[in-house]
Amino acid sequence: MTINAKQAETLIHQLSVLVVDDSQFMRNMVRSLLANIGVKKTFEAADGIAALEMIRDVSPDVVVLDWEMPLLNGPELVRIVRSPGVFPSPDIPIIMLSGHGERWRVLEAAKLGVNEFLCKPVSAKALMERLISIVLKPRASVRLGEYYGPAPRPPSLKKNSAGAAF
Secondary structure (H helix, E strand, C coil), X not given: CCCCHHHHHHHHHHCEEEEECCCHHHHHHHHHHHHHCCXXXXXXXXXXXXXXXXXXXXXXXXXXXXXXXXXXCHHXXXXXXXXXXXXXXXXXXXXXXXXXXXXXXXXXXXXXXXXXXXXXXXXXXXXXXXXXXXXHCCCCEEEECCEEEECCCCHXXXXXXXXXXX
16 A cells, blocks of 8 residues: 555554653653654553553553563563453554664564564654554564464565664
8 A cells, every 4th residue: 555645644643652661751752752753642651550551541553662661561561462362452553662772672572572673762753664664554463372463574574683673
């Protein structure tokens, strides 16, 4: 499906996004980036436990999630969310943010069922690209053994390490 910039802008304007980070500074920064690219509706949570409640209460279209947090970290939250039959919204798209771009983290995020992975500091352009990818090229959720999450992309679309889509 090919869309023009105006159609992409309209889709972005309609999204509701939950920003989950234990750092108030990072939540503010990501909210500002989202506002700058046209997202009108954002919510925030300071930890994974609050995020689970927000996902249940407000049903955001996308979650932007920090990897490292106290109490319930990003990977632990993804494991809970990606539990069909246990969690009410197991298919919600998740963009994982991390200040660490090691290959093992990117691979672990993919194994957990994260849709996209971005390294901090994140740019508005990178965030916009990931949101557009989620909206325009949604991947059906699949169960493959222990894995539940977005269907893997064909190998030609996989990109490298840390700024990367999988």
